[in-house]
Amino acid sequence: MVLQADKLQYTLGQGPCLSAWAEQRPIIIRDTRQETRWPKWIASVKGLPLRSVLSAPPLTTDGRHIGAIKVYSPDADAFDDPAVVFLIERLAAPAAVLLGNIWDREAAQRLNSDLVEALANRDMISRAQGVLIERMNLSPEESLAALLSASRGENKPLDAVAREIVSGMTDQ
16 A cells, blocks of 8 residues: 555655655645645545555755655544654654665665676776787777777677677677
């Protein structure tokens, strides 16, 4: 139900969570059956067991928005103002820090993986250049130009062309 309600907001471009994000303030729907904001979204969730919604402002850390907290209830009037304060002060700030740390760690891991792959690709390209230099008596610049030309001509990544040359799969 939560995923469906969220997906409907993104599909329709309207809803309490999108408004909380855009307005950077909490949004409460006390009863979806009485709600008049977001008419398309309200009509779309009518068949879901969804009566109350609490959407917090964006989770922010280091000046960047990294997520959102939203709570759905099948009961009308499930959220009141103290619940909003609790959610924002007790849950949102630590959640933002946690998500920010996870985001940063994953970004560093992706960067590390990308760097390892780039170094491996660079090594493969250098080896292919060596093969072309030896086979075709080319200069380093000419061998790189030949690799680039083959990459464009075959519509393949440069490292894939280099790998084929090194493995002897092509007659470059």
